[in-house]
Amino acid sequence: MWRSIASNALTLFIVILVLAAGLVAWGRNEFVRPGPLAEPICLQVERGASLSGVSRNLEERGAISDARIFRIGAEYADRAGDLKFGSYMLPAAASMEQVLEAITQGGKSTCGRDLNFRIGIARSDFVLSELDLATNDYVEVVRFDVGVETLPPEYLEVADDPALVIRVTVAEGFPCRIPGDGSTRGQPCPRRL
Numbered sequence: 001m002w003r004s005i006a007s008n009a010l011t012l013f014i015v016i017l018v019l020a021a022g023l024v025a026w027g028r029n030e031f032v033r034p035g036p037l038a039e040p041i042c043l044q045v046e047r048g049a050s051l052s053g054v055s056r057n058l059e060e061r062g063a064i065s066d067a068r069i070f071r072i073g074a075e076y077a078d079r080a081g082d083l084k085f086g087s088y089m090l091p092a093a094a095s096m097e098q099v100l101e102a103i104t105q106g107g108k109s110t111c112g113r114d115l116n117f118r119i120g121i122a123r124s125d126f127v128l129s130e131l132d133l134a135t136n137d138y139v140e141v142v143r144f145d146v147g148v149e150t151l152p153p154e155y156l157e158v159a160d161d162p163a164l165v166i167r168v169t170v171a172e173g174f175p176c177r178i179p180g181d182g183s184t185r186g187q188p189c190p191r192r193l
Contacts, residue, residue, distance in 0.1 A: 030065060031073040034093040037063050040133040042111040044163060045103055047085040054083065054103065063090055063099060070096050079104045087112030087163045089133060112163050114138055115155075117146075120171045128155055 041061060045054055051074055055067035064070050073096055074080040082104040089111035090099055102110070111131040118125055124146040129138040142154040151159075158164050 027069050027072065030069050031096045033095060035063060035095050035099065036065055037090060037092050037094055040089055040091050042131065042133060043088045043090055045083065045085050045088065047162060049083060049085065051080050051083055058099065064096050074100055089131065109163055109165060112165065113158050113161065114165045114167065116167045116169055118169045
């Protein structure tokens, strides 16, 4: 009698082990296979966001098929604590593995808006651009001169966005110097934008 109980227990243990191995293989396959995204999206990861919140957002937007598998895969890859804030372009059919790589690797945002303060010899202006996900090129949203009385509404919408990338472009030969650079030629560059 004890032999049959031991034999049945061993058989049950082997069946459970095979089912667990199958579940792990299915989860890994879900994690690395192409994702459900039909077209690219721009994902905003807020400063201080949790992996749990980001994974739910990704699932709601259709970028991943299952938030739990995404979190388990991130834990298994030891990247659950490496979440970086910013704006990230997720390409169509990106796997959960590729999405995790995009939001945990260091570096700058890969989509969103860009404000360029262009300082020229004759004039200076601001150019606000936004990434067009279809072409992967920045498209000009609005251009306005420095010192305008009324700022354009397109700029006011994004002025306080922490993910806004701000660049300064100075024309070569511009007759000013940056304080502290050791140069004595020209007038100091204006401090206020």
